[in-house]
Amino acid sequence: xxxxxxxxxxxxxxxxxxxxxxxxxxxxxxxxxxxxxxxxxxxxxxxxxxxxxxxxxxxxxxxxxxxxxxxxxxxxxxxxxxxxxxxxxxxxxxxxxxxxxxxxxxxxxxxxxxxxx
Amino acid sequence: xxxxxxxxxxxxxxxxxxxxxxxxxxxxxxxxxxxxxxxxxxxxxxxxxxxxxxxxxxxxxxxxxxxxxxxxxxxxxxxxxxxxxxxxxxxxxxxxxxxxxxxxxxxxxxxx
Numbered sequence: 392x393x394x395x396x397x398x399x400x401x402x403x404x405x406x407x408x409x410x411x412x413x414x415x416x417x418x419x420x421x422x423x424x425x426x427x428x429x430x431x432x433x434x435x436x437x438x439x440x441x442x443x444x445x446x447x448x449x450x451x452x453x454x455x456x457x458x459x460x461x462x463x464x465x466x467x468x469x470x471x472x473x474x475x476x477x478x479x480x481x482x483x484x485x486x487x488x489x490x491x492x493x494x495x496x497x498x499x500x501x502x503x504x505x506x507x508x
Numbered sequence: 509x510x511x512x513x514x515x516x517x518x519x520x521x522x523x524x525x526x527x528x529x530x531x532x533x534x535x536x537x538x539x540x541x542x543x544x545x546x547x548x549x550x551x552x553x554x555x556x557x558x559x560x561x562x563x564x565x566x567x568x569x570x571x572x573x574x575x576x577x578x579x580x581x582x583x584x585x586x587x588x589x590x591x592x593x594x595x596x597x598x599x600x601x602x603x604x605x606x607x608x609x610x611x612x613x614x615x616x617x618x619x620x
Contacts, residue, residue, distance in 0.1 A: 395551065425607065434512070434597070434610040484551070486608075497608060499544075499552035 393419045395487050397500035404475055405508055412470045412503045414485035420465040421487035425497065426458075429482040441468050475507045510535040514598045514611035521588055521618050529583040529614045531572075531598035539600040541565075541574050541581040542608070546595045555583075555596070588618045 394417040404410050414424055423442050427435040441447040441462035449455050457479075459471040468487075472479050482504050486497040514531040521527060533541065543555040543565070556565030561576035570585045581598060598611040 432612065434612040435608075437607050437609075440607060486552075497554075501549070501551040 393417075393487075393489060393498040395421075395485065395498045395500040397483075397485055397503050399503060400501065401504040401506075403506045403508065406476050407474055410472045410475055410505060412472075412483055412485075412505075414468045414470070414487065414500055416466045416487040416489075416498070419487075419489050419498075421468075421489060422465065423488040424462055424468040425486045425488070426460060426468075426470050427484045427486070429484060429502070435484060438470075472505065475505070477507045480505055480507045510539065510600060510602055510609050512598050512600055512609055512611040514596075514614055516612075516614070517595075518615040518617055521616070523590055523618055523620050524587045525618075527583070527585040527588045527592075527616065529596055529598075529616070531581045531583065531611060533579050533581065533598075533600050535579075535600055535602065537602070539602055541572070542599045542601065543570070543572055543581070543583050544597040544599060544610075546597065546613075548594070552597065588616070590618050590620050592616060593618045 396415045398413045426438045429435045438453045439447045439449045439460050441460050443462050443465050447460035462468040482502050484502040486499045488497050511534045540559045542557045544552040545555045546552045556567040558565040558574035564573045572581050572583045595613045595615050597613045599608045
């Protein structure tokens with residue numbers, strides 16, 4: 392099946408630094424990628440939807456300047472957490488939707504755990 | 509707005525026991541319904557889906573039926589195995605198909 396990778400799998404950083412998380416579709420072209428955030432014992436919360444070559448659409452309450460999303464190619468999307476603070480510590484998960492796929496064709500990455508000290 | 513509610517876990521069962529994980533939803537229109545599974549250390553995988561009322565999704569011995577009258581999509585398996593231990597997420601996709609809305613997840617632990 393389709394494989395989505397994320398890098399890094401976990402990261403620890405100091406408060407005030409920026410962290411970039413990569414999401415790659417390894418064997419298919421992803422016209423749409425989704426970024427989710429998961430808190431302990433909570434469901435996945437959609438942060439933003441990105442389409443290749445266009446600006447991301449952010450969900451209500453998600454700061455665009457805080458969470459920068461770039462979807463420059465059909466196989467790569469990045470999420471940059473700018474000036475990270477401890478409250479940004481979370482589990483970030485991306486998913487990718489295959490070109491021409493139906494709305495159910497989302498393939499998920501393994502997630503990136505971010506800890507901001 | 510659209511939402512998904514699933515039973516709190518963890519669910520602890522012995523091998524070969526019957527499994528039910530309840531899921532109910534609130535949505536306008538006619539959403540598609542999904543169960544995703546997340547095995548330890550892995551990403552979410554689509555387990556099964558149903559796109560319209562009375563559809564039954566099935567995979568790997570798991571089943572769920574789209575019940576519009578009760579707005580439910582309960583996950584069932586007749587005989588669980590240790591390898592079924594994972595976190596199970598119920599989700600819906602709105603008619604526009606732009607995003608998935610997830611429940612909080614239910615952890616299943618099966619012992620031999």
